[in-house]
Amino acid sequence: MFFEILTLFPESMEGYLGASILGRARDKGLVRVKITNIRDYALDKHQVTDDRPYGGGDGMLMKPEPLAAAIRQALPGRVLLTSPRGVPFNQARAGSLTGYDKVILVCGRYEGVDQRVIDLLVDEEISIGDYVLTGGELAALAIIDATARLIPGVLGGEDSSAEDSFSQGLLEHSHYTRPREFEGLEVPEILLSGDHARIRSWRRMDSLRTTLANRPELLDSADLTEEERTWARSIGWKPAG
Numbered sequence: 001m002f003f004e005i006l007t008l009f010p011e012s013m014e015g016y017l018g019a020s021i022l023g024r025a026r027d028k029g030l031v032r033v034k035i036t037n038i039r040d041y042a043l044d045k046h047q048v049t050d051d052r053p054y055g056g057g058d059g060m061l062m063k064p065e066p067l068a069a070a071i072r073q074a075l076p077g078r079v080l081l082t083s084p085r086g087v088p089f090n091q092a093r094a095g096s097l098t099g100y101d102k103v104i105l106v107c108g109r110y111e112g113v114d115q116r117v118i119d120l121l122v123d124e125e126i127s128i129g130d131y132v133l134t135g136g137e138l139a140a141l142a143i144i145d146a147t148a149r150l151i152p153g154v155l156g157g158e159d160s161s162a163e164d165s166f167s168q169g170l171l172e173h174s175h176y177t178r179p180r181e182f183e184g185l186e187v188p189e190i191l192l193s194g195d196h197a198r199i200r201s202w203r204r205m206d207s208l209r210t211t212l213a214n215r216p217e218l219l220d221s222a223d224l225t226e227e228e229r230t231w232a233r234s235i236g237w238k239p240a241g
């Protein structure tokens, strides 16, 4: 899968993209990443990429011409604009991005981009959360990271992502490793029992408990058995509606 990132700050991205799992995926040729400097597509000799907004207001906007030219040279591909106004990015969206051969990620700066570039060239505006970053680079990295790890072969084991949080509509269960006792806290006995059915059931309950504590709204659309619904109610879940 090929990601092309369009940014005014290419130097801010290479370190992350070259490290660990993503770096190895690139080395293995499973993921290709190209970083394109939008400034290279500026028309004037000073390579200006921003301008004042029509109608007044604080801050500057990314000028349409360099950005449009940078996007056009990257086509064909699915064009995503990182934006706090976008649709929320989530695990399901990461999964569907793996269906594209090429994804082009546009990193905004300043107050954002001229709307006409969005109207002409952007397929989707995507937000990584309800907060405002100074630029789209972190958002683009988050989108690439979450998408790339779903490509077969990128993680060590083929199903390493299958039990992650959100994959089954719930947050993931807690994990423990050695030592058995750490600063007075013991690993739950059941995880040492070797009884896989009981371990599976403990993990499922732990997953329900964590989801209820941190993201109770996820339980409303999770695929729960009647027994699990009864148990979740007994520990404080109040289903919507």
Ligand SMILES: C[S@@+](CC[C@H](N)C(=O)[O-])C[C@H]1O[C@@H](n2cnc3c(N)ncnc32)[C@H](O)[C@@H]1O
Pocket: 081, 082, 083, 084, 085, 106, 107, 108, 109, 110, 111, 112, 113, 126, 127, 128, 129, 130, 131, 132, 133, 134, 135, 136, 137, 139
């Ligand atoms: C300072 S922000 C612009 C915010 C814009 N004026 C607004 O209120 O919607 C600059 C750039 O950072 C990126 N950005 C900021 N927050 C983001 C978020 N939550 N998700 C994705 N991209 C974001 C976008 O590319 C945006 O164009």
